[in-house]
Amino acid sequence: MTDHQDAARDEILRRIRVALHAEQAGITEQHAGATFPAQSFRRSDQQPASVHIANFIERVSEYRATVQEVNQSGLPHALAAACQHLRLHRVVVPSDLPSAWLMDLPAINVEVIADGGLLTTAELDACDGVITGCALGIAQTGTIVLDSGLAQGRRALSLVPDVHFCVINEGQIVSLVPEAVAALAPIAQEARRPITFISGPSATSDIELNRVEGVHGPRNLVVFVVRPDEQDVITEYFYDE
Amino acid sequence: MSTPSRSNIPPAVSPASTAVETIPVALPPHGHALPPFPVNARRMLGNTQLRRNLGKATTTIRAKRAAVVSELPDWEELREAGRAIKEHTLAHLDEYLLQLERSVQRAGGQVHWARDAAEANEIVTGLVKGTGATRVVKVKSLTTDEIELNGALQAAGIEAVETDLAELIIQLAQEKSSHILVPAIHKNRAEIRELFERTIAQGQQLSDVPSELTAVARAHLRRTFLSSTVAISGANFAVAESGSIGVVESEGNGRMCLTLPQTLITVMGIEKVIPRFDDLAVFLQLLPRSSTGERMNPYTSIWTGVTPGDGPQAFHLVLLDNGRTHVLADATGRQALQCIRCSACLNICPVYERTGGHAYASVYPGPIGAILTPQLLGVEQASTLPFASSLCGACYEVCPVKINIPEVLLHLRGQVVRAKQHHTGVRGTLAQATPEAASMRTAAAILESPSRYEQAQRLAQIGQWPLARGKVIPSLPLGILSGWTAMRDLPALPSQTFRQWWRSRPEQRQEAPRD
Numbered sequence: 001m002t003d004h005q006d007a008a009r010d011e012i013l014r015r016i017r018v019a020l021h022a023e024q025a026g027i028t029e030q031h032a033g034a035t036f037p038a039q040s041f042r043r044s045d046q047q048p049a050s051v052h053i054a055n056f057i058e059r060v061s062e063y064r065a066t067v068q069e070v071n072q073s074g075l076p077h078a079l080a081a082a083c084q085h086l087r088l089h090r091v092v093v094p095s096d097l098p099s100a101w102l103m104d105l106p107a108i109n110v111e112v113i114a115d116g117g118l119l120t121t122a123e124l125d126a127c128d129g130v131i132t133g134c135a136l137g138i139a140q141t142g143t144i145v146l147d148s149g150l151a152q153g154r155r156a157l158s159l160v161p162d163v164h165f166c167v168i169n170e171g172q173i174v175s176l177v178p179e180a181v182a183a184l185a186p187i188a189q190e191a192r193r194p195i196t197f198i199s200g201p202s203a204t205s206d207i208e209l210n211r212v213e214g215v216h217g218p219r220n221l222v223v224f225v226v227r228p229d230e231q232d233v234i235t236e237y238f239y240d241e
Numbered sequence: 242m243s244t245p246s247r248s249n250i251p252p253a254v255s256p257a258s259t260a261v262e263t264i265p266v267a268l269p270p271h272g273h274a275l276p277p278f279p280v281n282a283r284r285m286l287g288n289t290q291l292r293r294n295l296g297k298a299t300t301t302i303r304a305k306r307a308a309v310v311s312e313l314p315d316w317e318e319l320r321e322a323g324r325a326i327k328e329h330t331l332a333h334l335d336e337y338l339l340q341l342e343r344s345v346q347r348a349g350g351q352v353h354w355a356r357d358a359a360e361a362n363e364i365v366t367g368l369v370k371g372t373g374a375t376r377v378v379k380v381k382s383l384t385t386d387e388i389e390l391n392g393a394l395q396a397a398g399i400e401a402v403e404t405d406l407a408e409l410i411i412q413l414a415q416e417k418s419s420h421i422l423v424p425a426i427h428k429n430r431a432e433i434r435e436l437f438e439r440t441i442a443q444g445q446q447l448s449d450v451p452s453e454l455t456a457v458a459r460a461h462l463r464r465t466f467l468s469s470t471v472a473i474s475g476a477n478f479a480v481a482e483s484g485s486i487g488v489v490e491s492e493g494n495g496r497m498c499l500t501l502p503q504t505l506i507t508v509m510g511i512e513k514v515i516p517r518f519d520d521l522a523v524f525l526q527l528l529p530r531s532s533t534g535e536r537m538n539p540y541t542s543i544w545t546g547v548t549p550g551d552g553p554q555a556f557h558l559v560l561l562d563n564g565r566t567h568v569l570a571d572a573t574g575r576q577a578l579q580c581i582r583c584s585a586c587l588n589i590c591p592v593y594e595r596t597g598g599h600a601y602a603s604v605y606p607g608p609i610g611a612i613l614t615p616q617l618l619g620v621e622q623a624s625t626l627p628f629a630s631s632l633c634g635a636c637y638e639v640c641p642v643k644i645n646i647p648e649v650l651l652h653l654r655g656q657v658v659r660a661k662q663h664h665t666g667v668r669g670t671l672a673q674a675t676p677e678a679a680s681m682r683t684a685a686a687i688l689e690s691p692s693r694y695e696q697a698q699r700l701a702q703i704g705q706w707p708l709a710r711g712k713v714i715p716s717l718p719l720g721i722l723s724g725w726t727a728m729r730d731l732p733a734l735p736s737q738t739f740r741q742w743w744r745s746r747p748e749q750r751q752e753a754p755r756d
Binding site for chain 2 (some may be wrong): 014019020037040053125138140154159177182184197198199204205206210213215216
């Protein structure tokens, strides 16, 4: 830091201390020792997991994302069918994506490119889809969260291609936003990995507050909710078009 | 700012109907006064297209907000938590800023401090120059609008490309933002279609379907995103304990800017720091529901310094004061710094809905602007803004962090009046006082004594005859008085006052007073 910068820093800190000291002891004393104010909002809720999962599916689709419920063993087929449906030719995947997920793709001539972090932005732009896992999902808001962890890759991967297939295991769905934030805190604080909350495809309401899906991020978001094989999958549908 | 985002774009001609060019929007340097709100408001009220656009937009968004807020059984608890976190943070602002600085540095970022707009612009311009880039992509940021960063960059030969759709519209139209969340809220789809056909879609015939207009912007910006090496953003939150910065957005232009370039420069007001990562649990619920009326906005990016192999490999955080410590020094007015820029107070405000944002002549319009701008600049520089409100209190009710805007408005009105008294002298002669102060002092003298009061009533009963038409006075003479009757009638004094009637009752002479 330059001397000039030191001076600016010192001056701002001095102004803050003068501003806070100028008032009577009241507020400062109330918070002495930086004890944090008590909070009474909900940090969890009592509903069973089946309700969370149903809410998650309903709310993701309300953003006009496509949601598909699949059994564990049905995932490779569902991914291939979705690629075919959207006429994808080349998809990029993080290099640690489970290869079993992709086993049906060669048969339908979808090229799979694994990104170990070396693809250029232009190369990513030449892929028409991306398949990732995620860190967790939030039922309350229909949000998926990526934290660059297992099967997710770097941020550019799920950003540049126009179609994002995101696979979430039903056990990864939490109910409320505070549960998600609590789970993500160590990622930010200790691992210092970037975190992205995704709620539907990119959208804008800038023209007369009309919601339009598909601006700069992926215009098409497909979320695959994976249920255990022994469980009946209730719905299997595409929401778009 | 009005830099066209590509040099081959001819300067757009602003539609005559908006007529906003002469109203400055970035905050002027300290000591310079804003144009008065009533003058601007009157001009804006004459624009019927603007009023139609705004009426439609604010009605829509109010309904959406109300619906998603009612979904949360703990909304009031969340508001209280939001307020308390912000109040607590402001009371320890120096400690939390120092903690943030350490955390960001530990995570590989660099921290810069800027006392005012000029210093911030100098820092950012220097950083961009250091990379050799001549173009930067920008995420929508009120703070950089406040300091007129785009103008400073342009002066240094650096093109700043706004990437938010509404900011792009404003930039192409060479206009100013009129809303903190949807800056082009004053323009309708037909106006945007014409603008795009003149600028980024020359030679094309567009429809005015919003999805098609949006696709034009996507195509226009795509290559710019993929090839830019420097991005500039604001920040919605900065977590002191972890050094994590959060940007909340919808379009993905934010993610593009925060992910693809090699260098990221974030400019944030010092009041945006929050203590703990856990506090995001509160604000990520309050903000989207209050601002766009969604359960969650499409994209929220949170990054912590520099992550090897992912995103920008150089990160600079510029901490901006620019009058904020001045606001902090006022124990009542300080709560304006709790603002998370959701814009719920604009959307609910009957004054904003009619005048639009340009009338406030500041990057911060609406009720929050009416309390923030005068404090950032000093009340004498924006003395009409605290009066730009009917004090109906709707803004306080919707505020997700419970800023008592009416309370601060009244507090600032008091400051404006005292500032005027200071100039004229409270104990000066009546001739030296402002017309308002002179009439208040005359009224005080009359109301002090019952006999003077009755004399004044008798005088007024006689004196009103040339003005009264039946039971009303439709128009008062004299400059300052005529304003009162410009929009309404004044009731005429009845031929008998209450006191006269009371005394004339026959029983009055026999009854003893009951109390």
